[in-house]
Amino acid sequence: MDFTNFFSMAQNEILLHLGLFILFTFLAFLSRGWIGMIWTKDMFKSALTSFGILQFNVLFGGLFFLAYFYVKDTYEALKLPFIPPEFWEQMPTPLVWLILLLVYDLAIYWIHRFLHDKWLWPIHAIHHSDEDMHFLSWSRGHALEQSIIAIFVFLCSAWLGVNLTDFFFLVYLKAMHQYYVHTNIDWSHGLFKMIIASPQYHRWHHADVKEAHDKNFASIFPFIDKLFGTYYYPHTAVEVKTGFKGSPKNDIIALICYPFTQWYKMISRRRAKAASKAAIKNET
Ligand SMILES: [Zn+2]
Numbered sequence: 001m002d003f004t005n006f007f008s009m010a011q012n013e014i015l016l017h018l019g020l021f022i023l024f025t026f027l028a029f030l031s032r033g034w035i036g037m038i039w040t041k042d043m044f045k046s047a048l049t050s051f052g053i054l055q056f057n058v059l060f061g062g063l064f065f066l067a068y069f070y071v072k073d074t075y076e077a078l079k080l081p082f083i084p085p086e087f088w089e090q091m092p093t094p095l096v097w098l099i100l101l102l103v104y105d106l107a108i109y110w111i112h113r114f115l116h117d118k119w120l121w122p123i124h125a126i127h128h129s130d131e132d133m134h135f136l137s138w139s140r141g142h143a144l145e146q147s148i149i150a151i152f153v154f155l156c157s158a159w160l161g162v163n164l165t166d167f168f169f170l171v172y173l174k175a176m177h178q179y180y181v182h183t184n185i186d187w188s189h190g191l192f193k194m195i196i197a198s199p200q201y202h203r204w205h206h207a208d209v210k211e212a213h214d215k216n217f218a219s220i221f222p223f224i225d226k227l228f229g230t231y232y233y234p235h236t237a238v239e240v241k242t243g244f245k246g247s248p249k250n251d252i253i254a255l256i257c258y259p260f261t262q263w264y265k266m267i268s269r270r271r272a273k274a275a276s277k278a279a280i281k282n283e284t
């Protein structure tokens with residue numbers, strides 16, 4: 001293993017997050033004044049947890065890369081339909097980017113919606129566990145969730161007939177936007193609030209408020225939510241509580257184990273219910 005390379009990667013990652021910390025704290029100051037600059041002890045605790053989960057997921061980074069080529073090769077070997085490259089070649093580049101973002105966001109909308117379903121929720125709940133949201137909350141995602149999303153994104157790429165590796169710029173831009181929507185900046189994007197997701201639109205998705213549950217699933221384009229009846233934005237959510245009841249909060253081990261502990265509890269409850277039903281039937 002080349003340790004020089006490893007240390008320079010780690011250094012770049014720390015510098016990037018430090019830069020984002022300064023940028024988003026400054027933007028929060030512009031939107032909310034001095035209060036936006038305050039990083040409480042709980043926010044730092046939450047940041048450390050999210051950063052820890054990110055490092056855990058980075059360990060799977062190489063596997064995601066292998067999975068990408070595996071999905072692509074299998075898709076081609078099965079001769080499944082795909083859009084020919086000539087279709088994209090005749091289009092201006094910004095239009096290609098826009099179509100790709102739209103298709104990916106539509107796919108992510110539905111995957112995200114399914115992740116809120118009973119049996120998949122324990123995987124996604126980790127992302128919703130943060131009660132002190134900030135830009136790093138985006139990286140609070142379980143490796144299982146990231147694997148599910150990655151496989152669907154890879155399938156989309158195979159159908160679109162594009163190489164994800166040719167669109168690193170877009171992937172990077174989308175990552176920056178995701179960091180941004182998880183900040184506590186009080187911006188809703190005014191007239192453009194249906195066009196591009198804002199921090200306040202996404203904060204409602206994380207809100208621990210009954211009316212906001214299972215709303216605002218889109219990652220970039222809120223009009224997708226409008227289209228499918230899941231859009232919710234009554235007013236700014238800057239003071240609204242986030243997280244959910246029974247969340248492991250900042251316990252990193254409990255967060256990583258959460259899907260398995262929850263599934264175990266759910267199956268045990270189901271078995272106990274079935275056993276008590278059978279006992280009542282036997283008595284009658
Ligand atoms: Zn969600």
Ligand SMILES: [Zn+2]
Nearest residue numbers: 127138182202
């Ligand atoms: Zn989120």
